[in-house]
Amino acid sequence: MWKQRQGNNCNNPTMAPYTITYFPVRGRCAAMKIMLSDLGQEWKENLVNFEEWMKGDLKGTCVFGQLPKFQDGDLVLFQSNAILRHLARKHGAYGKDxxxxxxxxxxxxxxxxxxxxxxxxxxxxxxxxxxxxxxxxxxxxxxxxxxxxxxxxxxxxxxxxxxxxxxxxxxxxxxxxxxxxxxxxxxxxxxxxxxxxxxPKIKALLECEAYKKLPINGNGKQ
CATH class of the missing domain: 1.20.1050.10 (Glutathione S-transferase Yfyf (Class Pi); Chain A, domain 2)
Incomplete structure (x- = not known):
């Protein structure tokens, strides 16, 4: 059984409608966190370390064998750009027509x-x-x-x-x-x-200590 580690001190996830499951890096989730922050949306976060991921239990539940995993109620999405589009449709960030x-x-x-x-x-x-x-x-x-x-x-x-x-x-x-x-x-x-x-809300995220501590990429290079 893979272990979940709750993370993200940069917002108040008590009543958050969304859950993001990803590695402890910014990576493919940075754009969606920036977007969610700017739009005033909250989220819960499950951080998965490499050892947990390699056990394969969580990976086996992912449609394409990849993270991030995004949950909006009973809707579960994979693929970061699909997640961005979903959020854009819900929150008015997909153009006027x-x-x-x-x-x-x-x-x-x-x-x-x-x-x-x-x-x-x-x-x-x-x-x-x-x-x-x-x-x-x-x-x-x-x-x-x-x-x-x-x-x-x-x-x-x-x-x-x-x-x-x-x-x-x-x-x-x-x-x-x-x-x-x-x-x-x-x-x-x-x-x-x-x-x-x-x-303001993007600035707050970028200056949040928990966010700043996350490496940009999984291999530590930047």
Whole structure:
């Protein structure tokens, strides 16, 4: 039987409608925690260490053999982007109409492409490929810079924050840890990160000691 460890001193989970089960890292749950915090939502958290996970009991109950696991009442979801979309639909972060929703999906897919490149570096090529990755990074960032520079609202799509904005912020925040100067040539992206970081409930999460103690990635590299 796998053991649950309750965690998250950054919100008040007493009456939380949601439960997140994940490893004690930020990883794939960072964007959803940032989003939940900004939207004023509470959650309970079950932290699973590597030894517990390797026993296989919990893994066997996961549809794709992966975490995070997200529970909303009797609805159980896996796949982080599916979870973000579910929360966006419930809490008004999916655009004002179908057109905006389609554009938000497109932008989030673009963020996912960058996230996967980042993950490949962190978990497979950190020692040998970091220099080349940073050399190629401006080409990837320029796509998002162009979108944000064009949209005067400061968000990726329309005039209201969406789940794609939370996802982009998470990825960009991780990149500023990887290289503190990586956004210096991208004023729209730099402004976006600064404004997102300053949103009161996101700022509170980022400054929460329990959250800060969580490593960004599972292997300790960042």
């Amino acid at each position: 179908d057109k905006e929703a389609a554009l938000i999906d497109m932008m989030n897919d673009g963020v996912e492409d960058l996230r996967l490149k980042y993950a490949r570096l962190i978990y497979q090529e950190y020692e040998t490929g970091k220099s080349q990755y940073l050399k190629d990074l401006p080409d990837h960032l320029s796509k998002f810079e162009a979108v944000l520079a064009k949209n005067k609202s400061g968000f990726l799509v329309g005039d209201k924050i969406s789940f794609a904005d939370y996802s982009l912020f998470d990825v960009l925040y991780n990149h500023t840890v990887l290289c503190s100067t990586c956004l210096d040539s991208f004023p729209a992206l730099k402004s976006f990160v600064e404004k997102m970081s300053a949103r």
